[in-house]
Amino acid sequence: MSLHEAAWRYQAHEICPEDLPMIAAEALAAGLDTPTLCELAGWPRNADTRDIRDAFEQALSESGIELPGPSLARRHALRRLAARLVDGQITPAELATDDWWETEVETTEERSFVSLIPQCGCCIEYTLGLDQRTWAGRAEDRRGCPDIDSADRPRLLTWP
Numbered sequence: 183m184s185l186h187e188a189a190w191r192y193q194a195h196e197i198c199p200e201d202l203p204m205i206a207a208e209a210l211a212a213g214l215d216t217p218t219l220c221e222l223a224g225w226p227r228n229a230d231t232r233d234i235r236d237a238f239e240q241a242l243s244e245s246g247i248e249l250p251g252p253s254l255a256r257r258h259a260l261r262r263l264a265a266r267l268v269d270g271q272i273t274p275a276e277l278a279t280d281d282w283w284e285t286e287v288e289t290t291e292e293r294s295f296v297s298l299i300p301q302c303g304c305c306i307e308y309t310l311g312l313d314q315r316t317w318a319g320r321a322e323d324r325r326g327c328p329d330i331d332s333a334d335r336p337r338l339l340t341w342p
Contacts, residue, residue, distance in 0.1 A: 185209040189247050192238065193255035199234045200227040206241060216244035253286050260285050264295050274298075 183191070188205045191197045197205070207223035219241040225234065242249060250258070266272045277299045287293050 183208070184212070185214060185242070185245060186247055189242050189249055190255050190258050193249050193252055194259040196259055199231045199238075202234050202238045203227060203229070206238070209241075209245075214245055216241055218244055256285050257287065257292060260287070260292060260295070 183205070185205070188197060188202075188209075192202070203222055203225040204227075206219050209219055210223050218237055222234070222237040222241055225237070239249065249255075263272070263277070267274070267277070285292075285296060287296050
């Protein structure tokens with residue numbers, strides 16, 4: 183994963199702070215070189231979380247990478263989630279593992295996708311049972327939700 187992608191995923195809370203030193207080491211191996219990146223790459227996973235976060239954000243700044251806003255990063259994560267669903271890497275039931283349905287969306291495509299996400303993990307079978315026809319219809323007729331249409335997959339994977 184590139185440092186740029188790590189920044190987006192970090193801001194969307196998809197990356198744990200203890201994983202950031204290894205991400206820094208991978209960025210160094212890929213050819214990026216900043217003082218803070220070098221320092222962070224040598225830290226243990228159990229270093230102070232605040233220190234890790236501060237160092238990662240400083241390393242991003244030194245690399246010329248801006249952190250996206252939390253809402254935009256979350257929308258980016260939502261689109262990656264849609265792409266993973268289309269690719270068969272996750273199931274509809276796995277969508278209920280987070281509060282995706284609460285994501286602030288801005289486009290019709292995002293709204294369409296979020297409307298399909300089950301809101302409750304404790305009653306997932308009930309939720310998906312009621313929505314089975316909706317999911318089946320979306321799989322057969324991909325025109326219903328452009329953001330999960332395989333023709334749009336390149337756009338999903340490169341957004342924003």
